[in-house]
Amino acid sequence: MTLDELITTLDAADPTLVLPHGFTNPHSYRGYYEELAFEPATNVSVADMLADARSALGTTFTGWKGGEFTMRGYTDCWLAQEGSAGGETLGPLLLQFMLSAGIQDAAHQASGQQPDPGVFEAAMDSEADPKAASKDTAHCCGNCDGIDPDTCLTNPNRPKQPPMDPAAILGIAPDYSEAAPAAGLDDNQPATEAHPPTTGYAVEVHSTDGWTQITAIFDTLVATRQQRTRLRAKVGTRPMRIICETTTRAVVEDETR
Incomplete structure (x- = not known):
């Protein structure tokens, strides 16, 4: 926005x-x-x-x-x-x-x-993780100044975190559970049978010709945001945005049936 x-x-x-x-x-x-x-x-x-x-x-x-x-x-x-x-x-x-x-x-x-x-107050009233108090936060890479080492991409001890839900910044516990695949669908099954749709993300930059995609499609939103961060120096002040694309694989007709 x-x-x-x-x-x-x-x-x-x-x-x-x-x-x-x-x-x-x-x-x-x-x-x-x-x-x-x-x-x-x-x-x-x-x-x-x-x-x-x-x-x-x-x-x-x-x-x-x-x-x-x-x-x-x-x-x-x-x-x-x-x-x-x-x-x-x-x-x-x-x-x-x-x-x-x-x-x-x-x-x-x-x-x-x-x-x-x-959910606002319920999430805020929950007890803090007892491991957080004893966690060693000593880290200095010259990039993050040790302020928040868990978010520093060069910190080898940085914990893996799933993408942040929009409401999580407000203190609402995000739900990272994935929806169960539809019955009978398997991504490894032959092209003659239905496959579940896949979702990917890409970065677009705005110019006089409109919005132009400048990255490949990434599976995760986190990877796409990191790509947008790296591209900032290249595009300068030109507006950028992240787009979401859902692809449904076409079913190939099996002529042997």
Whole structure:
């Protein structure tokens, strides 16, 4: 989601609405990309979020790793703590999730009912992993400055993590379970029989000719995001986006039957 799109969506919402989960404090994401980030916040109004988004437009930020970038209308937006290498794309789905939660809370208050804490508070009230406190975080590669070694791609001890669900940045436990394949379908079966559809991701860059795909199709969203990160230096300030493609393998007619 670009900064212009974020401002337009918030401007159309009720400014008096208070969201249980929103954002504040615009800053330069990670300091070496021309991307804007907001820190996750609780109990923040739509009016305050809109003011923060508008204040970032045309403002020059210095990232925690250096580099000064001026935020434009086409700047991509993220949710990330300032000084952290980890973050999540602030997209239309996540923003609507925030607004919907605020509308539900307002409806509960108007009816005099106590709002259900739901998955937000349930996830936040869960006990922290006891292994985290004793985990050795000593790590210095010159890239991450040891701030968040678990997210550093050059850290050999970095734990493998599945792609982050859009709601996970808000404290909701993501569901990484995979749907069971349809009965009778096997990816290794002959081409004359049906195969389940496959999903892949690719990066597109915008130019005067429109959107052009510049990477191969990757199986995972994480790999595609890493490719987009590597391509930043090559494409400069040109807008980029990640697309999702679902492919269904055609069934070949078996003439021997």
